[in-house]
Amino acid sequence: MIELKNLNKVFKAGNKEVKAVDGINLSVPEGSIYGVIGSSGAGKSTLIRCVNLLERPTSGQVMVDGQDLMQLNDRQLRDARRNIGMIFQHFNLLSSRTVFDNIALPLELAGASRQAIDEAVLPLLELTGLSDKRDSYPSQLSGGQKQRVAIARALASKPKVLLCDEATSALDPQTTASILALLKDINRQLKITVLIITHEMDVVKSICDRVAILSHGCLIEENDVEQFFLNPKTELAREFVRSAIHEKPVAEVESRFQQEKTPGANPVIRITFVGQRVVEPLITQAARKFDTDFVILQADIETVHDKVMGFLMVEVTGDEPSIEASLDFLSENVQVEVVGYVG
Ligand SMILES: Nc1ncnc2c1ncn2[C@@H]1O[C@H](COP(=O)(O)OP(=O)(O)OP(=O)(O)O)[C@@H](O)[C@H]1O
Ligand SMILES: [Mg+2]
The missing domain is CATH 3.40.50.300 (P-loop containing nucleotide triphosphate hydrolases)
Known part of the structure; x- marks a missing residue:
């Protein structure tokens, strides 16, 4: 037009x-x-x-x-x-x-x-x-x-x-x-x-x-x-x-937050998902399967173009291979992006 x-x-x-x-x-x-x-x-x-x-x-x-x-x-x-x-x-x-x-x-x-x-x-x-x-x-x-x-x-x-x-x-x-x-x-x-x-x-x-x-x-x-x-x-x-998703630095981890990976630092990931996909069971499964822990730092559900979209910020703890395996598992189902690390 x-x-x-x-x-x-x-x-x-x-x-x-x-x-x-x-x-x-x-x-x-x-x-x-x-x-x-x-x-x-x-x-x-x-x-x-x-x-x-x-x-x-x-x-x-x-x-x-x-x-x-x-x-x-x-x-x-x-x-x-x-x-x-x-x-x-x-x-x-x-x-x-x-x-x-x-x-x-x-x-x-x-x-x-x-x-x-x-x-x-x-x-x-x-x-x-x-x-x-x-x-x-x-x-x-x-x-x-x-x-x-x-x-x-x-x-x-x-x-x-x-x-x-x-x-x-x-x-x-x-x-x-x-x-x-x-x-x-x-x-x-x-x-x-x-x-x-x-x-x-x-x-x-x-x-x-x-x-x-x-x-x-x-x-x-x-x-x-x-x-x-x-x-x-x-x-x-x-x-x-x-x-738009009102994402801001999380006060409790801000002082420990870093861009670079250092030994022993845990990744902070942003999980983005569309639709009514139940993201919680996925996180629970990942935690159980790979012996990792997930700390939700921030969560926002928004309606974008009539669809429900979720945005989570999560700190993942565990040993390195487990963290990697659980992120791979999550990535198969939702969008996962490492945004930084906390020491
Ligand atoms: N009549 C004009 N004569 C000279 N420069 C102009 C004129 N109109 C706009 N500009 C310049 O063109 C650029 C773009 O201006 P414009 O008003 O299109 O921006 P905008 O994105 O609408 O900004 P805002 O969100 O503040 O409304 C600016 O640098 C502005 O100073
Ligand atoms: Mg204008």
């Missing part, structure tokens, strides 16, 4: 050049929810603004729904943009207009009749849970309600694509969850392809199908969300995954 080919955006500030987007190739499948994650300044906003040409790329190709946007004239581009809704971190509502009139704005601008506007806006008020707020003004709404208005407005022209730039970054966790649930509903019910830009791994974890990481304007890693959590390849990806 969205294809970016060798996309570049260079900003000139005085005699300095900033490559905000640097040779990006990206393909967002029709009907999917696609997340692009990156730290502040990575180029996320610039990238997403290139998708509807709010920002004109310096070079490269932007294909949306089979159309090469860079080749369109102004009128054609205006039409093409009706196919592409967008929401922002700070909602961008008009404060002098009611909820109804904010949602109706794109239709008014397109010259729709009063009746056509009513027919489009009323179901959107319903869909976004704002029916009782239709005559309120933005200043009378909570952040979550404002974002719902922005979503309804973005959907008014019946787009095929919805672009979301940090749509939940200004919201508390509970409101974030309800907005993400709404975006997922919209994606599944209305079959709208959603591209989400975020610096929050929780957003990716809860609703994205695929994810890409942006760093200094470049896409450095891309995968299905589940694979991304199981097998992050770059250090930045590992950091993002660790932030």
Whole structure:
């Protein structure tokens, strides 16, 4: 649905050049929810603004729904943009207009009749849970309600694509969850392809199908969300995954923790598993079979892309051959990675 080919955006500030987007190739499948994650300044906003040409790329190709946007004239581009809704971190509502009139704005601008506007806006008020707020003004709404208005407005022209730039970054966790649930509903019910830009791994974890990481304007890693959590390849990806599974150094072993193996030090392993696999009996079996002991330092169960995933940090004690044999045994059944040692 969205294809970016060798996309570049260079900003000139005085005699300095900033490559905000640097040779990006990206393909967002029709009907999917696609997340692009990156730290502040990575180029996320610039990238997403290139998708509807709010920002004109310096070079490269932007294909949306089979159309090469860079080749369109102004009128054609205006039409093409009706196919592409967008929401922002700070909602961008008009404060002098009611909820109804904010949602109706794109239709008014397109010259729709009063009746056509009513027919489009009323179901959107319903869909976004704002029916009782239709005559309120933005200043009378909570952040979550404002974002719902922005979503309804973005959907008014019946787009095929919805672009979301940090749509939940200004919201508390509970409101974030309800907005993400709404975006997922919209994606599944209305079959709208959603591209989400975020610096929050929780957003990716809860609703994205695929994810890409942006760093200094470049896409450095891309995968299905589940694979991304199981097998992050770059250090930045590992950091993002660790932030989502709330992994932190364990206080009781931190002072004894070391990266290098030394004689007598026990390995600390991270066990990652998917689905309702019962990991405890496996650990018990390994302990019994190979005469080793397992001390669980940290455990986290998360729902990632509708699947249950578990992340354990475990210290293994025993003699060296036994430890090795038990790790081999575990590796046959779950993902095991030695993250360090405790002396
Ligand atoms: N209009 C502009 N003129 C000059 N430089 C710009 C402009 N817009 C963005 N930049 C630069 O491009 C780079 C990427 O900025 P961008 O806003 O896309 O990052 P971001 O990933 O969205 O960051 P954040 O998470 O803070 O929103 C930054 O170095 C920024 O300073
Ligand atoms: Mg940004």
